[in-house]
Amino acid sequence: MATAVLQSASATGAGGGKDIINDFSIVAATVNGSGSQTANMTLIRALFHMGIPVNGKNLFPSNIEGLPTWFTIRVSKDGYIARRDGVEILVAFNDQTVVEDIRLLPPGGVCFYSDELKLFNRSRDDIIYYQLPVKEVSREALDAAIASGAIRKDDRLKFKGRLASMVYVGVLAQMLGIDMTAIRQALENQFKGRRKPVEMNWNIVQRTADWARENLPKLDPYRVQPMNETAGKIIIEGNTAGALGAIYGGMTVAAWYPITPATSLADELEEYAAKLRKTPDGKATYAIIQAEDEIAAIGMVVGASWAGARAMTSTSGPGISLMTEFVGFAYYTEIPAVIWDVQRMGPSTGLPTRVSQGDLLKAYLLGHGDTKHIVLLPGSVKECFEFGHTAFDLAERFQTPVFVLSDLDLGMNYWMSEPFEYPAKPIDRGKVLDAEAVKRLGREWGRYKDVDGDGIPWRTLPGTEAPGAAYFTRGSGHNEYALYSERGEDWLRNMARLAKKHETAREYVPAPVIDQRQGARVGLMAFGSADPAVVEARDRLAKEGVETSYLRLRALPFSESVRDFIAAHEEVYVIEMNRDAQLASLLRMEYPELATRLVSIAYADGLPLTARFVTGQVLAHERELAGAGR
């Protein structure tokens, strides 16, 4: 074993000062495709098993192998899960970025670096350095694994990065005080109990932890301590949550086309459907089809829903554009469809692996002519699950496309959550007439007739054996009996009914979550993955003397409570991750009389929002107002 080459720099943050416990961030800077994901997940799960609130965010390039990737782990005793500006602990494993990574550390920051880095140099003397014996440990571990037959000789290169990453797991465990039984448990979980890989990785972790204990004197103040804040909680990605939601929502057909960051939703759908949705004799109660493009995917969904399936697709912005014509068709012909849009930065390829909330307006109004849709806005993995199943109920109840607007941060990163609750309500298939009902109604029934006053007509499914059950579905003008019509009054009546249907949806979709503070002059409004930053910012603002109310929007169209909330506050900051203030624009369109109360904080640089940013923006504007004499 190599001797420690550590030499303490004159680190300002070290020694003397108080320990910083359970309140810092770690970034592992590695090379995409090197296999560091397992190491990072092991750390997250171990911290989680120690009861410490934790959040993991992967900042990755649009690349399979070779470009830099950063995985950030935030531990927060206060339970904050938003991205944080500034990271105290760097794990430097990437030559391409090491110089810049070190530059970004705060004074007193910590740098664990691989001894394999060629471009590393101690460019700063106000941080603490620990060198890791990656070269030797990974070589020995590989030799041992090959000798024992755990891995094949040809796979040496493939495993090199994975085993090297485990070196920082062991050293960090020792240096930060991560419980080794928690690491073991995390590895078991990571490898689903498969003995060989668990042992192989565990050996490296143990060995490097021992090495660190003997060779690395602790010079920095950062450590973890067990808490009891994660008991009974889960840690999961939003795309997995959404897929599970769909499966428990009775999804029967899914069609999709690969696109980052939505692909893992379809992958998880495949995986869990195969486990949960087969009969004892192996027959499937679902079909999942990888389509030739997004147009085909939505076409299959429309066809399946028309024939009576609960059908869905998952995509991202570029796919949404391609689906435009079919979505307009489904709106107008009144065919249900569930469409997940895991948003990324656009237009076009944009930043395909970075987060955005840029599709709000597009999803709401997608189509040509007059269209407006139900859009669900999950703000947590738990809501990804919940909306994953209720989206089908809404789509079938309203016989219309329903969007679920997630995003890359929510969908592909790891979030702590209460376990998901089993759907409380039975599956709602909406207004479907069976053969008996059709026979009873006879000529009374019209496919596009509003008999209940809610704008929602009754439909029949192909295969219904009753005279008069069949009708012809067309995107062309049609009357209440689904007959071809170019008459202006038929068109007007139909469009008015569709608008009425939209009005009915206002109080039917998930209501906003409102925390109204008595006497608060300032309101905040946000949706989706902007939530954690806003939650944290409210605490910061309160400390600065700015008490805030908060409305978290969970769906479009707006319910009446949105208007009430705006009316109850002098300023409402509308916080969202796009350039053009899409939510604020919608609010101004809908409530022109309240438009002057709305202050937009629209910002999108591809990274998740931080509380520091939100706090800064609100404070700056508040001070401006105060200065202006308000």
Added chain:
Amino acid sequence: MEATRPVNGKVNQLGLQKIEYDGSKTTLCAGCGHNSISQRIIDAAYELSLPQHKVIKLSGIGCSSKSPAYFMGRAHGINALHGRMPTVATGATVANHDLLAIGVSGDGDTGSIGFSPYKHMLRRNVPMVYIIENNGVYGLTKGQFSATSDEGQKTRYYGTQRFPSLDMCMEAIVAGAGFVARSFSGDAKQVRELLKAAMAYKGTAVLDIISPCVTFNDEPDSNKSFAYGKANEYPLHEIGVVLPFEEIQVDYEPGTVQQVKLHDGPTIQLRKLEAGYDATSKMGALARLDQAREKGEFITGLLYIDESRPTLPELENLVETPLAWLTEKDTRPSRESLDQIMREFM
């Protein structure tokens, strides 16, 4: 319905008259080939005694795609988007594999905007009858060339076609289709028998039917014209479909008749007009089609048949009950299973 049926009217096995397979009145031009194809669909459905509630009619956009409104008015129908009907059919047949899907498309709808959906439908073997009402022009937008118009072909307003045509039958065979036929709307018997065979076939059955556009492409020198078809149609065989309850005639000379029994019971009989043509040979079919194109021949008949490939719903290994009719009991996993999954994420 009962009241409208004349006493002693001729009925099929379901007790239905042929008129009961009608749709609404056509709005296509008088003499349009598409109308006679609609009529042949009615004939075939009547003769096969199809229950209409088990039929779905699908189409894209174009003159051809209007026609599903003009037959089988008691079946659900959907007039989808331009070129996208195969995707809708894919979803619908997976959602309910009990339904017989009849898709009507045109040469523009299939050969250009819908070319990718067409090819992918074929490779998936979506169970459906896929009819291409092929007239070589875009009728609804007034006579532009389609991708199936032959090089050198002239139209009234758009000059001469400068590019080679796409052959929808060759494309189908290359993409893996197991039922590929070409016909002529003026050959009523052949169209009807091919439709019956296609309706009994379990995978995608492609019928590329030359169907003259009397308004924009019916000049005698056009090879998509009625006069041309009448004069030049060259059937490779005489096709007959023998239903399970009918008796097969076996009084042919050995080697002159090819018989193919379909999974569903009917038998296709091909009485050879071109000796040596083997409808079960993929390469033979492709070679003959290529030769026909080179020589400008208008060959018709069941060009290729092979029912061995599994269909999409078969490959999906679906439960017996159509997905569309499954209930919560079948589609919502248990509370315990969710608890178990949640534990795995703890």
